[in-house]
Amino acid sequence: MNQIQESIYYAPLIVSIKVSIIATLINLPIATILAWLSVRRKVKYSFLIEIIGIIPLALPPVTIGFLLLVGLGRNSLVGTLMNQIFGVDIIFTWWATALAAAVVSYPLVYKAISVGFSSIDFKLELAARTLGANALSTFLNITVPLAYKGIFAGIVGGFVRALSEFGATSVVGGNIIGETQTLPIAIYSSVLSGDNTGAVILSSLSAILAVVTLLIYNWMSKKIEYKNRF
Amino acid sequence: MSIKIDFKIYKKYDSGFILDINGIIDDGITAVFGPSASGKTTFLNCIAGFLNPDQGEIKIGDQILYSDDPKVSLPIHKRKIGYVSQELTLFPHMNVRDNIYFGYNLLPGHERKISPEYVINFLDIKNLLNKNLSSLSGGEKQKVALARVLSISPVFLLLDEALVSIDKKASGKIIENLKRIWSEFKIPIIYVSHSISEVLAIANRVLILEKGEFQNFVDANELLLGTDMISSEYWFGFENIKRAEVVSKIDSNKIIKIKIEGVVFKISEEEIFLNEQINVSISSNEIILSKIKTFDTSVQNIIQGKIISIKEFQNFALVCVEAGGRYLSRISLASARKLDLKVGGEIFMMIKSNSIKILS
Numbered sequence: 001m002n003q004i005q006e007s008i009y010y011a012p013l014i015v016s017i018k019v020s021i022i023a024t025l026i027n028l029p030i031a032t033i034l035a036w037l038s039v040r041r042k043v044k045y046s047f048l049i050e051i052i053g054i055i056p057l058a059l060p061p062v063t064i065g066f067l068l069l070v071g072l073g074r075n076s077l078v079g080t081l082m083n084q085i086f087g088v089d090i091i092f093t094w095w096a097t098a099l100a101a102a103v104v105s106y107p108l109v110y111k112a113i114s115v116g117f118s119s120i121d122f123k124l125e126l127a128a129r130t131l132g133a134n135a136l137s138t139f140l141n142i143t144v145p146l147a148y149k150g151i152f153a154g155i156v157g158g159f160v161r162a163l164s165e166f167g168a169t170s171v172v173g174g175n176i177i178g179e180t181q182t183l184p185i186a187i188y189s190s191v192l193s194g195d196n197t198g199a200v201i202l203s204s205l206s207a208i209l210a211v212v213t214l215l216i217y218n219w220m221s222k223k224i225e226y227k228n229r230f
Numbered sequence: 231m232s233i234k235i236d237f238k239i240y241k242k243y244d245s246g247f248i249l250d251i252n253g254i255i256d257d258g259i260t261a262v263f264g265p266s267a268s269g270k271t272t273f274l275n276c277i278a279g280f281l282n283p284d285q286g287e288i289k290i291g292d293q294i295l296y297s298d299d300p301k302v303s304l305p306i307h308k309r310k311i312g313y314v315s316q317e318l319t320l321f322p323h324m325n326v327r328d329n330i331y332f333g334y335n336l337l338p339g340h341e342r343k344i345s346p347e348y349v350i351n352f353l354d355i356k357n358l359l360n361k362n363l364s365s366l367s368g369g370e371k372q373k374v375a376l377a378r379v380l381s382i383s384p385v386f387l388l389l390d391e392a393l394v395s396i397d398k399k400a401s402g403k404i405i406e407n408l409k410r411i412w413s414e415f416k417i418p419i420i421y422v423s424h425s426i427s428e429v430l431a432i433a434n435r436v437l438i439l440e441k442g443e444f445q446n447f448v449d450a451n452e453l454l455l456g457t458d459m460i461s462s463e464y465w466f467g468f469e470n471i472k473r474a475e476v477v478s479k480i481d482s483n484k485i486i487k488i489k490i491e492g493v494v495f496k497i498s499e500e501e502i503f504l505n506e507q508i509n510v511s512i513s514s515n516e517i518i519l520s521k522i523k524t525f526d527t528s529v530q531n532i533i534q535g536k537i538i539s540i541k542e543f544q545n546f547a548l549v550c551v552e553a554g555g556r557y558l559s560r561i562s563l564a565s566a567r568k569l570d571l572k573v574g575g576e577i578f579m580m581i582k583s584n585s586i587k588i589l590s
Contacts, residue, residue, distance in 0.1 A: 121317075121319070123315060123317060123319045124319050124321060124322075126280055126306070127313070127315075127321075128321070128332070129279075129305075129307045130278055130306055130311060130312070130313040130379075131333030131336065131379070131382055132307050132310070132336040132337060132382055133307055133333075133336055134305070134307050141332070142321060146321075146323055
């Protein structure tokens with residue numbers, strides 16, 4: 001296999017990993033804070049947080065991509081501000097692809113973390129407060145460690161979902177090799193161009209990546225479980 | 231200087247239940263006794279800061295914890311109240327050491343008056359420090375929970391049904407620990423319970439709470455006399471819990487003598503030793519009363535005493551007998567009438583040696 005062919009296969013792999021990591025990093029703090037506000041603090045507008053947390057699941061990814069295109073495009077308010085302040089267009093960049101992957105994978109991250117938070121006995125948090133811990137210290141020392149299973153599941157679920165994302169990312173990111181072309185987009189391109197061998201190789205890479213991620217998840221779950229037991 | 235909680239609490243729930251109480255709780259161990267849904271836990275929650283009253287004021291010494299005018303509500307983490315609930319709420323992701331040091335590590339240096347090391351030695355739990363919570367017994371967990379709250383140098387201790395999850399045998403040790411905590415650290419304790427046996431074993435004073443109102447504020451010893459303050463169902467299965475000292479070695483008949491408030495009792499027990507301090511429990515149902523001293527009986531303990539109160543309920547009578555300490559005997563109404571018991575009269579308590587149970 002020559003170098004050009006290798007780059008055709010590896011570039012989408014690297015872009016996919018990069019996009020998925022950034023999407024997960026975007027989702028993690030947002031989902032954690034919103035799940036905490038909704039599940040632990042039960043704030044007044046919790047139902048809105050719940051709706052936001054679930055709506056990307058109900059929409060076709062292409063619709064999400066289109067909405068992001070409209071919302072972040074050069075003619076939009078955000079697009080105009082980005083262009084005037086930073087001199088950049090976000091659409092059809094690597095960042096837009098990551099953002100689209102983040103939006104699509106958000107429900108998985110949010111739901112898993114919510115379940116993690118809701119499984120905690122609130123009396124443990126109250127106990128920490130009586131022992132002198134303020135709200136932040138209680139969150140960091142009690143809530144997060146006790147919700148680790150949900151948070152961890154959210155990270156992995158979100159990452160895997162971002163890896164497999166196609167509809168939204170292709171609309172806002174396009175198909176630029178080495179920039180916005182993720183594995184699913186590369187597979188689609190290969191199929192369209194009749195390159196069945198390429199499609200098989202890319203599909204295999206995609207499957208290996210998913211399996212490796214899940215194996216790492218299992219291994220780390222057991223490691224954390226073991227550490228907590230002793 | 232003794233510290234006290236001065237409170238005036240009014241709290242109304244959507245269900246219509248109203249807690250409307252005021253009073254002062256100071257030194258010593260004060261029990262809050264009442265049936266379920268009488269407002270005991272709401273009272274504790276208001277003091278700990280988990281709930282705010284609708285109206286009122288709560289002060290510890292000069293520190294205002296809550297006031298509706300001017301509006302003040304001291305955050306929970308600044309109240310320095312050691313709270314032990316019946317679930318104990320130990321942190322499951324931490325070992326014993328980390329649980330005990332959790333609050334202590336958050337304290338500013340100048341507020342660290344009680345060191346965890348001292349508490350660990352005091353409660354004799356050094357061997358547990360590296361253990362995971364899942365390997366502890368109920369009694370050990372209870373000690374860890376107490377060590378954890380003592381390590382924050384609390385101004386007050388609140389214990390909510392703290393013996394509920396403990397087996398009867400281990401409860402004696404905890405009762406003893408609470409008394410030792412009071413005498414060692416001089417931290418006032420509020421102990422909430424719906425068990426009259428526990429209340430009388432632990433507290434100096436009792437606040438009786440019923441339907442959201444304090445019915446009375448009495449000396450614990452007086453509660454045995456004023457039994458009409460508490461309805462009959464709470465006296466079923468009442469246990470006389472007493473502190474005792476072992477005064478003899480086991481004899482050839484497998485009997486050991488113990489002394490309770492100056493009176494010697496015989497018990498059938500092998501695993502206690504001379505001079506050991508123990509807690510024992512004698513069920514009120516197992517104290518038989520007799521007006522004459524009977525020698526031809528299998529009962530090992532025939533203790534002379536004086537009747538100081540008789541309270542008749544619908545289907546039984548509670549007789550309080552003074553014999554060194556005070557004991558309650560629960561007998562049938564028929565027996566009470568047959569014996570024609572009179573306050574001030576002489577009586578013999580007959581207690582089988584194996585009816586005296588060791589708690590610790």
